[in-house]
Amino acid sequence: MNTIVVKNYDEMAKKGAEILYQDISSNPKITLGLATGGTQIGVYTHLRKLHENTPLDLKDITTFNLDEYIGLAPESDNSYHFYMNKYFFQPMGISKKQTYLPNGLAEDIAEECKRYEKLIVEHGGIDIQVLGVGSNGHIGFNEPKTSFHCRTHEVNLAESTIQANARYFDSIEDVPKKAISMGIETIMEAKKIILFASGSKKAKAIYQLLRTDEIDADWPVTILKTHPNVTIVVDEAAYNSDDNNQHLNLENSRTIF
Numbered sequence: 001m002n003t004i005v006v007k008n009y010d011e012m013a014k015k016g017a018e019i020l021y022q023d024i025s026s027n028p029k030i031t032l033g034l035a036t037g038g039t040q041i042g043v044y045t046h047l048r049k050l051h052e053n054t055p056l057d058l059k060d061i062t063t064f065n066l067d068e069y070i071g072l073a074p075e076s077d078n079s080y081h082f083y084m085n086k087y088f089f090q091p092m093g094i095s096k097k098q099t100y101l102p103n104g105l106a107e108d109i110a111e112e113c114k115r116y117e118k119l120i121v122e123h124g125g126i127d128i129q130v131l132g133v134g135s136n137g138h139i140g141f142n143e144p145k146t147s148f149h150c151r152t153h154e155v156n157l158a159e160s161t162i163q164a165n166a167r168y169f170d171s172i173e174d175v176p177k178k179a180i181s182m183g184i185e186t187i188m189e190a191k192k193i194i195l196f197a198s199g200s201k202k203a204k205a206i207y208q209l210l211r212t213d214e215i216d217a218d219w220p221v222t223i224l225k226t227h228p229n230v231t232i233v234v235d236e237a238a239y240n241s242d243d244n245n246q247h248l249n250l251e252n253s254r255t256i257f
């Protein structure tokens, strides 16, 4: 794993945008796996600025998102369809036919999950998967104890995830309790993974990833230790918890301040 530690959220976002800009420039037919959440807003904002300065050729890229809430229409301003249009697709000038997200309104969710998996395969798989991490260690919406072998599937969101996401909704009752998420196996098939984390709320998850040798279903993010090409861009607050300072295990990693 290549670990890049930066000062704060803004530095994480800039570094992340630079990496993505480089990867997209070197492969105009790239298939990107994309994430949502507060972590990625800065990354997408900086990527847009780089694109405005020196435009990328984006007409042949394809994107697949990690997840979508079940029961939210694409027009709902809390849906991940809405988020992606607002922060990425529209500002970058990416057309609808290049982008895929799970349909949270599908009548048959199991069928929708199969359809989504098939689409990914038909596009030759994901070249670069962007990930955030939940404070409970989830990747996509794969909550603690999810099988490492699952493919795109229906998820019951953990109570801590519902609480964490409540900040975007009028009330906690409005937060969806279910989602469709790419499975851990689906994520792990990406050729390259780049994970972003910022803030002390993510420190426990980052500790489990960087400072223990275990691959632990209680911390889904720990599966990334088995992927051959992972870059982690993390800020000091997410990297430097009290626990993190005690057990340094930085083999195979490179740290830049």
Ligand SMILES: O=P(O)(O)OC[C@H]1O[C@](O)(CO)[C@@H](O)[C@@H]1O
Residues within 6 Å of the ligand: 035, 036, 037, 038, 039, 040, 066, 067, 131, 132, 133, 134, 135, 139, 140, 141
């Ligand atoms: O970036 P946030 O808002 O902390 O969310 C963490 C992660 O959880 C998710 O919302 C669930 O997929 C991701 O989109 C995000 O990367």
